[in-house]
Amino acid sequence: MKIGLDFDGVISDCGKLKSDGAKKLYGVDIPSAKFKKEIVVGEKHLTMEQYRELQKTIYGTREVGFLMEPVDGVLHFLPRLVADGHTVLVVTSRGEVELEIAKEWSVRQGLKLNFVGVGYGNSKANATNGLDFYIDDDLDKLEQLVGVVPHRYLFSWGYNAHLDVGEVAKRVASWEELYRTIQTLGGVR
Numbered sequence: 001m002k003i004g005l006d007f008d009g010v011i012s013d014c015g016k017l018k019s020d021g022a023k024k025l026y027g028v029d030i031p032s033a034k035f036k037k038e039i040v041v042g043e044k045h046l047t048m049e050q051y052r053e054l055q056k057t058i059y060g061t062r063e064v065g066f067l068m069e070p071v072d073g074v075l076h077f078l079p080r081l082v083a084d085g086h087t088v089l090v091v092t093s094r095g096e097v098e099l100e101i102a103k104e105w106s107v108r109q110g111l112k113l114n115f116v117g118v119g120y121g122n123s124k125a126n127a128t129n130g131l132d133f134y135i136d137d138d139l140d141k142l143e144q145l146v147g148v149v150p151h152r153y154l155f156s157w158g159y160n161a162h163l164d165v166g167e168v169a170k171r172v173a174s175w176e177e178l179y180r181t182i183q184t185l186g187g188v189r
Contacts, residue, residue, distance in 0.1 A: 001132045001186030003081060004124075007092035007102050008059070009137030010155050011078070011111070012068040017058045025057070026050055033158025036138075055120075059094060065101040070109055071155075073175030078111060080179060086186065090115045091127045091134070093141070133182060135172065142169045151185055153178070 008014055015032025022028045022035075022045070030045050040046050046054065058064055082088055090113050094102055099117035106113050116127045123144045128134050135153040136142050137160060142152045152169040154160060155178070165171060172178045 001182065002087045002089070002130060003182065004089050004091050004128050004131040004134035004149065005078075006134075006136035006138070006141070006155075007090050007094065007115075009071075009157065010135055011071060011074050011090065012102070012105065013071045014058055014068050015157075016069065017064060017067060018054060021054050021058055021064070022046065025054060031158075036157075036159035039159055059098040059101065062101055062104075065098075066105055066108070068105055071175065073179075075109060075111070077175040077179040078113075081182060082112075084183075086182070088113060089127075089131065091124050092117050093120050093122065093124070095119045133185065135178060139163050139165060139168060153181070 005011060015035050018035045019030055019032045022030050026046060028045050030040060034040070037051055041048050041051050078088070092099065092102060092115065094117045096117065099115060103115055118124055118127050124141055125144050125148050128145055128149050131149050133151040133153070134142070134145055134149040135155055137155040137157055139154055139160060142154060145152055146168060154163075154165055154169045154171050156171045156173040172181055
């Protein structure tokens with residue numbers, strides 16, 4: 001099976017970094033479970049400009065970016081997907097500098113992955129064309145893949161738990177569940 005993965009929120013967990021950064025830069029306490037643009041900006045905890053500046057700091061500064069934590073289970077189950085014979089491609093909204101940090105962080109975690117960076121605000125549709133399966137933590141990104149990727153999944157977090165996925169995607173709540181789902185869909189090679 002050809003599997004696509006988002007990076008932030010599926011492989012890396014930047015929630016704590018965003019929370020810490022918001023406190024340090026703007027004096028605002030925002031729990032990591034609520035740290036999604038629509039919530040943070042929508043509830044007026046930060047302006048859009050502040051949110052983008054925070055993203056640039058977290059994703060685009062090596063010293064900060066390398067402090068990302070892996071999502072629980074990713075270091076165990078992602079290598080198993082590759083060992084099972086699946087093709088894995090990371091498709092992220094990161095731009096050039098942020099993408100290089102993600103690649104280097106992944107190598108430091110022992111993950112050898114192929115990446116495509118589409119850039120912030122751009123659709124992932126072209127980059128995911130031909131994939132059998134794609135998972136993201138952002139439902140808006142998955143909506144753009146209806147008719148492009150047959151199996152779409154939303155990685156569940158506190159910040160997206162309130163969203164109705166409808167026909168756009170199905171949910172998974174952990175890497176173990178993700179791995180079992182892929183086994184069921186595409187079998188172990």
